[in-house]
Amino acid sequence: MMTRLVRDLGLDPNRARDPELMLDMGEKTCNVFHVPEALDSPYVPAQEQFVRPFGIRSVLGFGGLLGRQDLYVVIVFAKAPIPRGCASLFRAISHSAKLALQPLRSELLDAGAQASLRVVADEPGA
Numbered sequence: 001m002m003t004r005l006v007r008d009l010g011l012d013p014n015r016a017r018d019p020e021l022m023l024d025m026g027e028k029t030c031n032v033f034h035v036p037e038a039l040d041s042p043y044v045p046a047q048e049q050f051v052r053p054f055g056i057r058s059v060l061g062f063g064g065l066l067g068r069q070d071l072y073v074v075i076v077f078a079k080a081p082i083p084r085g086c087a088s089l090f091r092a093i094s095h096s097a098k099l100a101l102q103p104l105r106s107e108l109l110d111a112g113a114q115a116s117l118r119v120v121a122d123e124p125g126a
Contacts, residue, residue, distance in 0.1 A: 030064035030094040034087035038077070050077075058082035062094035066105045072097060 038044045038056045050056065056077045063073035074097065076082075 030062070030091065030098055032060065032062045032087055032090045032094060034061075034082065034084060035059040036082065036084060036087075055079050060087050060090060062090045062097070064094060064098050066098065066101055070105055072101055 035041050035043045036058055038051050038059050040047065041059075044051055044056070044059055054077070056079060058078045058081050059075065060078065060082050061073060061075040063071060065071050074094075
């Protein structure tokens with residue numbers, strides 16, 4: 001699943017844990033990745049279909065784990081260059097996004113559990 005998500009985000013799954021890409025390899029629950037120059041970067045494979053036609057200069061993403069099976073990711077494709085110092089400031093935004101999303105995760109889990117209970121209760125012989 002993670003490989004597919006990384007691929008769907010336009011990244012090479014074989015390079016997703018590359019130390020050049022991730023700003024803090026020690027961070028496991030929230031992180032920022034940064035491609036300062038998207039043009040001809042091996043980290044952004046859609047060069048002819050996306051980077052060149054839309055003038056993408058930098059790619060910045062942040063995300064993390066919300067639980068054992070849930071994650072969140074925000075990707076920014078910028079037409080202006082994003083310096084590494086600016087990219088590192090998104091670490092705080094990543095943590096803030098995680099805190100903001102935690103209540104939603106609980107609501108979704110509760111809704112899923114209630115739906116499962118309804119399905120079991122509606123089964124013949126239950």
